[in-house]
Amino acid sequence: xxxxxxxxxxxxxxxxxxxxxxxxxxxxxxxxxxxxxxxxxxxxxxxxxxxxxxxxxxxxxxxxxxxxxxxxxxxxxxxxxxxxxxxxxxxxxxxxxxxxxxxxxxxxxxxxxxxx
Amino acid sequence: xxxxxxxxxxxxxxxxxxxxxxxxxxxxxxxxxxxxxxxxxxxxxxxxxxxxxxxxxxxxxxxxxxxxxxxxxxxxxxxxxxxxxxxxxxxxxxxxxxxxxxxxxxxxx
Numbered sequence: 001x002x003x004x005x006x007x008x009x010x011x012x013x014x015x016x017x018x019x020x021x022x023x024x025x026x027x028x029x030x031x032x033x034x035x036x037x038x039x040x041x042x043x044x045x046x047x048x049x050x051x052x053x054x055x056x057x058x059x060x061x062x063x064x065x066x067x068x069x070x071x072x073x074x075x076x077x078x079x080x081x082x083x084x085x086x087x088x089x090x091x092x093x094x095x096x097x098x099x100x101x102x103x104x105x106x107x108x109x110x111x112x113x114x115x116x
Numbered sequence: 117x118x119x120x121x122x123x124x125x126x127x128x129x130x131x132x133x134x135x136x137x138x139x140x141x142x143x144x145x146x147x148x149x150x151x152x153x154x155x156x157x158x159x160x161x162x163x164x165x166x167x168x169x170x171x172x173x174x175x176x177x178x179x180x181x182x183x184x185x186x187x188x189x190x191x192x193x194x195x196x197x198x199x200x201x202x203x204x205x206x207x208x209x210x211x212x213x214x215x216x217x218x219x220x221x222x223x224x225x
Contacts, residue, residue: 006158032211043217044159044203093158097211104149105213110158 003027004096006108014116015086021079021111023094030096033077034105035069038091050077084115118142122204122216128194129224136189136202136219144209150178150189151203153218159203162189191221199223 003026011019023033035047048064050056050071058064066088068080077096081088091112095105120140128134140148147166151159165171165180165187177190189202201218208214 034213044215046212046215049212091156104161104164106161107151107158112156 004030004094004106004108006094006111008111009109010112010114012114012116013084016083017115019081019084019113021081021092021094021113023077023079023096023108025075025096025098025106028096028098029074030077031074031099032097033071034095034097035067035077035079036093036095038093038110040091044093047079081113084113086115089113089115118208118214120204120206120214120216122202122219124217125220125222127222127224128191130194130196132194133190133192134194134221136191136204136221138187138189138204138216140185140187140204140206140214140216142185142206142208142214145182146207146209146211148178148180148187148204148206149213150176150187151205153201153203155200162202194223196223196225 005024007022033050036044037047038044046059047062048056048058050069052071052074056069071077091110093110095107097105122138149164150162152162153159163178170179175192180187201220203218205213205215
């Protein structure tokens with residue numbers, strides 16, 4: 001089946017550091033990739049939608065200058081959390097959608113980000 | 117507008133059957149999905165319904181009624197490992213998933 005690889009799984013770093021998270025679709029071309037954030041015991045919150053070769057569309061309240069998204073190819077999207085602070089600590093999950101009609105989103109395993 | 121609703125929490129007994137309901141409202145609809153999410157993990161895909169009726173996949177079945185804006189996920193022969201959150205989501209006319217808040221399913225021995 002479809003596989004989405006997300007890396008790294010865990011990040012612990014100091015406040016002020018920038019962190020890059022990669023999301024790859026391994027056996028299909030992902031025309032659209034989604035980035036979610038999930039705080040403990042809360043539901044998934046969509047941060048942004050990225051389409052290959054174009055700028056990402058950010059949800060209301062998500063700072064595009066803080067959460068930089070690059071979707072340079074049909075198999076790779078990256079999320080960079082710039083100058084991360086403790087309040088950015090969360091579980092970040094990417095998902096990718098096969099460009100063919102009526103396909104589900106497939107999720108990466110998520111990245112647990114802890115900012116000290 | 118768009119909205120989607122599912123119960124916050126349900127409890128069931130090991131070996132029993134449980135049905136998790138999901139209702140939604142939207143003007144554009146491209147299918148309804150169910151995902152399972154264990155604590156601390158990413159969601160995993162369970163089922164997809166785009167036409168009315170029941171889709172069976174092993175111990176899990178999913179039902180859709182588009183006219184009623186209603187779906188359910190049916191879990192049979194419950195096992196302790198089925199304890200998780202179950203998320204329903206519909207795909208809107210822009211092919212974006214609109215998520216429910218999730219139903220936490222607690223399985224008791």
